[in-house]
Amino acid sequence: MKEIFRAAFVIARRDFTAIIYSKAFIFFLLGPLFPVLVGFAAGNLGGQIAKEVSQPVVGIALAKADSDKMLAARQSLSKTLGDRYFADMKILGDAGAEQKSPQEYLQRKVDNLSVVVTGSLAKPVVTGTANAIKRERADIELLAGYAQSGGSLQLPKVTPDIVVETANSDKQLRTITAQGGQILVFFLTMLLAGMVLSNLVEEKSNKIIEILAASIPMESVFLGKLFAMLAMALLGIAVWTSIGMIGFMAIGPNLPNYPTPAVGWPIFIGLCFTYFIMAYLMLGALFLGIGAMAATVREVQTISMPVTMAQLINFFFASYALTKTGEPIEKFAAIFPFSSPFAMIGRAALEPTLWHHAIAIIGQMLFAVLLLRLGVYLFKKNVMKSGSAGRVSEEGGRKLFGFIKVRG
Template sequence: MMGRLSGLAAAWVVARRDFTAILFSRSFFFFLLGPLFPIVIAVLAGSLGSRVDASQERLLLGVAMGTGEVRKLEQARNQLAPALDDELPRLVVIGRLADGERHDPAQTLASRKANVAAILTGSLAAPVLTGPDGLIEAWQGPVAMLAAQARSGQPIAYPAVALEPVARSNATDRKGRFATAQGAQTLLFLLTMMLAGMVLSNLVEEKGNKIIEVLAAAVPMDAVFLGKLFAMLGVSLVGIATWAAIGGLLWLGGGISPERFPDPAVGWPLLIGLGVIYFAMAYLLLGSVFLTIGSMATTVREVQTLSMPVTMAQLMVFFFASFAMTQPGSAVEIAAVLVPFSSPFAMLARAAQEPALMPHVLAIGWQALWVLLLVRGGARLFRSRVMKSGPAGKVKRSGRRFSRRL
């Protein structure tokens, strides 16, 4: 065959070439190990944080009142403890005052002689709470309850509350679906941010050894870009499938019941399917832009320099989609759906909250249209800005030889 390959055939050849080259390389094994390190760090950080929280002492409330009032407060604390122990501060007596005697709580707190966070003075009828602003505001209600119970002097008999559980309620369904939408959106963002960045350096090596010139002469540049995008998408999907299989085995081994997780509006099977589709759309949309930006770079150092603004742009898209998720049906959500880069995130969140399916068909078609436009625009920019040097006859002859080998 002396002519150039058709667009789809050329894209398939380029995608197959890149996919097999990456999948059977040694670096792909280390690529699969990539998420292991942040997971290990997160587990260690969570374990360390729980131990630090457990080792911290509970804040204490010092009491400096008359002897009789101190005794009544302690009795009230013991009476309320069975029902409200976690909400009530623990009391430490730092002064039993005689009639007419005064205590300076500010001086005691400043001297650090007593290991208390705040001090309660005054009387049961007019208690005074001294301490840090945020803490005394949080303790204002519990202290008022203690003082009222101490003044009454009568123990409170709490009735036994009968529990009648139901499967679900409308409010819990909305809350659970919102949590599912938030989790799905966050997972989609993390996967896209972690995997789409690889496209930035995809063309640097081939530009250096002149392979891209041979490809450009042999096949349409649009097909080269499209083939490379789908090759990287295929590699990413293989990685995600591997991680999902390992995670599923660990999940089953841990005995975690699926009933503990709230059901999305469209159901779990359809949500997972839409998640895969929207990941592919988000990857292709961002990847087409990253491939264009990376094709303009000449060295790996330039690609590393571009990584920071690219990451910031991804974060802005995620924050926009996350805010739109909290405003269902508003102009903000419609804008997030229409903007192509935030559309996959906004629509995946909507799938968890709304059962309608037709909007997803329209959104996927809209996103696919933008993928084609971005790929064609990136290919034209690459041809006009980068592919300007070299004898045309030499490049064409190299392209014909490459076509015959294909």
């Protein structure tokens, strides 16, 4: 066992140094920054366009006196309820002078009308689509009644009795934190785990893996490659986190304020970090098994696609189970290995209990070892055409170290 770990360390050191000293590693570090910047810019631009283009307007086609009362009622109630509570209103004409139908008003594209109000304050008629009428009906009825009463309709004033939090609001707010942790861990896992697969297939294609297999046990090769990619992933996360912290410091007061998780922020961040490692090891070990079965890059893409989609389903399953705390479906999500890291992140945000995290981490670690052994078995069966593993010999060790020295 000591020899296996010693050889795995040599493989991990070789792969890690080969990657971080390559030019491609710089592009790997910069890669995720471009989608974030483009997404941020597109989101702001799209939100601004949607706000300016799709803002609904209520057209008023009542008698002039009623139209003026309607607008005065909106202005008065907006001071109490807020200006955003009511849609914008526009007087289209005097019902006593204009002969246009509501349909003609709605066909004009320049006004961006959602509904048109005709009739009178006592009996208003709202013309528009079913969804638009459903959205604006209550506001129009309130304004018409307030305008008809001459502003004498008094709204009761609510006396606030503020408490720090309730059980319902506490769970709802912490669910936001849980979902944020789940999304972050899932995104990083899917972004980084695929490199394990590409590395193995590359070395299979140029026969390097055969030289390694002839010198040391395949367990050491797979273990070394998996932890080398994990170390590289953690280095990338450290760089991205540093850049993110600089950006957050620049934003300052505009930082989002996420609710405090049940276990506290230090433990929650530590658990998210641990569950990322567990998810990465399990998915990386699975990808190593896929690489053992695939002979070409095309086969890798064909086989890995269902696995990627299955992992996406596991993430959605764990997100759904977040709303079923304590129920059988949530317990199954916490036990099932591939959804367990995401489900346990949800538990860390909602429940203060810690002992079940220790059990989950141990179970995930054992499952990752099982997947790694399965990948080694598949590699021996499909590539080496052998079912037995060799042990590190003195001669094999010399071959390995000589090979690494030659490769630089």
